[in-house]
Amino acid sequence: MQLEHVGVRYGKNWALQGVDLDIWRGDILAFIGPNGAGKSSLLRAILGLVPLAEGRIVLDSHSAPLRIGYVPQRLDFDTSFPITVSEFLTLNLPQQPLWTRGLKQHQRHLKRQALARLQCEHVFEQKLGALSGGQFQRVLLAAALLREPELLLLDEPASNIDRRGSEDLHQLLLQLHADLGLTLIFVSHDLHFVSHLATRVGCLNQSFCGLGPPSEILCEHFLAETYGSAFQPRQTHF
Amino acid sequence: MFDFWSYDFMRYAFLSALILGPTCALLGVFVTLRGMSFFSDALAHSAVTGVALGFLVHEQWHWQVDPFVSVLAFSFLLASGMAWLFHKTTLKPDTVIAFAFTGSVAFGVVVISKLGKYRLLDGCLFGSIYANGPADLWHQGALAVVVVGLLAWQSRAYTLSTLSPDLAHVQGLRTGWLNYVFALLIAATVTVCLKMLGALLLSALIVIPPAAAKLVAQSFRQMVICSILIGLFAAGTGVIASYHWDVPTGPCIVLTDVACLLLCYTLHALRKTA
Numbered sequence: 001m002q003l004e005h006v007g008v009r010y011g012k013n014w015a016l017q018g019v020d021l022d023i024w025r026g027d028i029l030a031f032i033g034p035n036g037a038g039k040s041s042l043l044r045a046i047l048g049l050v051p052l053a054e055g056r057i058v059l060d061s062h063s064a065p066l067r068i069g070y071v072p073q074r075l076d077f078d079t080s081f082p083i084t085v086s087e088f089l090t091l092n093l094p095q096q097p098l099w100t101r102g103l104k105q106h107q108r109h110l111k112r113q114a115l116a117r118l119q120c121e122h123v124f125e126q127k128l129g130a131l132s133g134g135q136f137q138r139v140l141l142a143a144a145l146l147r148e149p150e151l152l153l154l155d156e157p158a159s160n161i162d163r164r165g166s167e168d169l170h171q172l173l174l175q176l177h178a179d180l181g182l183t184l185i186f187v188s189h190d191l192h193f194v195s196h197l198a199t200r201v202g203c204l205n206q207s208f209c210g211l212g213p214p215s216e217i218l219c220e221h222f223l224a225e226t227y228g229s230a231f232q233p234r235q236t237h238f
Numbered sequence: 239m240f241d242f243w244s245y246d247f248m249r250y251a252f253l254s255a256l257i258l259g260p261t262c263a264l265l266g267v268f269v270t271l272r273g274m275s276f277f278s279d280a281l282a283h284s285a286v287t288g289v290a291l292g293f294l295v296h297e298q299w300h301w302q303v304d305p306f307v308s309v310l311a312f313s314f315l316l317a318s319g320m321a322w323l324f325h326k327t328t329l330k331p332d333t334v335i336a337f338a339f340t341g342s343v344a345f346g347v348v349v350i351s352k353l354g355k356y357r358l359l360d361g362c363l364f365g366s367i368y369a370n371g372p373a374d375l376w377h378q379g380a381l382a383v384v385v386v387g388l389l390a391w392q393s394r395a396y397t398l399s400t401l402s403p404d405l406a407h408v409q410g411l412r413t414g415w416l417n418y419v420f421a422l423l424i425a426a427t428v429t430v431c432l433k434m435l436g437a438l439l440l441s442a443l444i445v446i447p448p449a450a451a452k453l454v455a456q457s458f459r460q461m462v463i464c465s466i467l468i469g470l471f472a473a474g475t476g477v478i479a480s481y482h483w484d485v486p487t488g489p490c491i492v493l494t495d496v497a498c499l500l501l502c503y504t505l506h507a508l509r510k511t512a
Contacts, residue, residue: 047408070408077401081271083458091398092409127456128401147409 001046001066001151007054008041015041018207019055023151028177028184030198030214032191034227037204039187040073043153046185069149071140073156079129085139086111088128092143114142118172133160137169145176152176154186158193166190170197191218242481250370251487254378255473258431259491261382263447263469264389265427267462268420270448271400276332277320277421279441280339281313281428286362286437287346288312288429293358294349306377309432313425316342321421325414365436367477367487374433381430385423392416397458435488446495447472453499453506468498 003021007014016038023029031039044050046057047070059066089111115121118138123131131139137157144152157173158166170193176182188194194201194214201217203210203226210222242248269278292308295301316338323334350358389396399406399413406413424444431440451464476491483490 044404047404049404049407068408070405072402072404075402075405078271078273080452081401081458082452082455082461083397083401084456087458088401091394091401092405095394143405 001060002058003046003055004058005055006042006045006052006057008038008045008050009053014053014206016045016204016206017054019204021202021208021211023183023185025150025183026177026181028173028197028199029186029202030194030200031185031187031202031204032189032194032226033204033209037226038206039204040155042204043155043185043187047153066151067147067149069144069147069152071137071144071152071154071157073159074136075140077129081129083128085115085123085126085128085131088139089114089143089146092146094147110146111142114145115139117145117176118142134162134165134168137161137165138172141172141176145180149182151183151185154184156187156189158188158190166193169193173197191223194218242478247368247370248477248481250372250375251367252474252477253375254367254370254434255477255487255491256470257375257378257382258434259443259447259469259471259473260466261378261385261469262427262431262443263451263465264462265385265423266444266446266448266469267451267465268389268396268400269424269444270452272420273331274424275441275445276335276339277317278424278428278444280320280335280342281317281425282432282437282440283339284312284316284342284346285309285429285432286359287342287349289358289362290346290349290353290355293353293355297353306429310426310429312342313429314422317421317425318418321418325417361436362432363436363438364486365433365439365488367434369433377430381426385427388419388423392419396420435491439488439492442492442495443469443473446492446499450495450499450502453502454509468495468502472498 001023003019003023006016006019006021008016015036019042031042033039041050045052047068086108090107093107093110112121112124115124115138118141120135120138120142123135123139128136128139137160141154141157158169161169173184174197177184186197195218198214200212201210201214202208203217203222205226209225210217242252269275288309288311289305291312292303292305295303295308320334320338323329323338324331327334350356395406395411395413395416398409399411399416403413427444428440431443434440435443447468448461448465450468451461455461455464472494473491476494477487479485479494480487480490
């Protein structure tokens with residue numbers, strides 16, 4: 001996938017401008033930057049959730065349409081809505097004709113398999129609104145995996161979980177990347193999480209200030225350029 | 239207990255309640271989860287304007303317009319307008335609903351006052367289920383088929399977009415189009431149900447059964463089933479109770495709905511303390 005001079009605008013304000021990026025198969029690409037830097041806008045542009053004000057996104061013309069999975073930061077829903085994890089996962093399954101033989105058993109198997117892969121099979125019958133932050137994140141991930149994506153986009157995956165949960169998630173994503181050959185793109189404020197997971201890091205502040213391996217990018221120069229001169233590298237946990 | 243069945247008007251009223259009670263309750267599941275309860279209320283009250291415009295056309299151009307048609311047309315117009323404003327502007331939905339609601343009712347009242355037909359307001363505000371005839375039952379049956387058919391066909395899209403419009407969009411579901419259709423479905427339901435409960439009480443038929451069901455359901459499937467059963471029970475019981483106690487039917491249906499809500503709340507509270 002290639003992003004050519006991509007720009008996103010909300011009203012008169014540019015969230016992103018002139019972003020050029022090549023995304024390679026098997027990449028683990030992280031976007032970092034201060035609030036309002038356009039990280040989530042870039043994810044939303046790749047997903048087609050916001051129109052491009054300029055530029056274009058080009059897919060490899062030789063391949064079939066890309067299967068994309070998306071894990072939002074959170075769902076803004078009424079937590080008293082009594083939908084169960086199983087029902088939520090059903091909504092995310094690829095649609096099959098209702099008359100398919102053994103459809104219910106097959107769907108049940110797929111849903112249990114997805115949860116088992118994320119080590120949270122026990123929440124199968126629980127209500128979605130009653131899950132903890134870490135469990136909820138895993139269910140969202142399981143829902144995204146049900147569509148067998150080639151490219152998985154995650155918006156702030158470690159934001160609603162504690163340090164231990166964040167380390168578990170990091171291991172889990174590495175495992176998924178290795179097992180399924182996924183391309184991962186994620187947005188995060190957690191530089192510790194980014195430095196351990198990403199193979200490439202993009203520092204965003206409306207356009208890229210730097211893009212490359214974490215060892216090169218997560219240094220004082222690029223971080224100060226991205227976050228401003230007030231950035232204190234000692235405050236992060238590498 | 240079932241001697242009411244020997245009267246035509248009671249039979250029609252009872253059948254009408256059995257069709258519309260569960261239909262509104264099913265639609266109400268999605269209306270309440272999407273936070274659109276006030277939207278259906280606004281459309282119900284704007285029916286006054288639809289009726290008034292029908293009479294205005296008759297007075298000015300001598301065209302006989304069936305009030306059902308004028309209310310349906312005006313409700314569709316208002317629902318489309320509000321859905322468009324939700325989608326295209328940064329105005330909050332409650333702001334859009336408030337000015338569309340009050341603006342249209344104010345316009346309707348001005349037209350009615352000019353025509354000198356204040357009695358129109360009575361029919362619109364309180365309804366009259368006993369005026370139902372076979373033609374009304376056909377309208378209601380058709381509405382039930384459309385509501386159940388559309389919600390069953392697009393249940394995945396409507397449920398997922400209620401939880402997260404972004405996830406629905408990523409899965410290729412056309413949420414913009416579906417939102418317009420949903421707004422029109424509410425408009426059609428409100429128009430058809432107006433005769434049963436009137437503008438003042440109509441939203442109870444849509445809002446209370448799912449609210450009660452949500453308190454006791456352990457899954458979305460259970461919520462849908464409970465809501466339909468409560469809608470059916472309250473509408474049927476309300477009509478029979480109104481016949482036996484000789485009180486207006488609309489309030490009887492709403493009070494039965496409220497009793498169901500209180501019962502569900504008690505069950506919910508007992509479960510929490512257990």
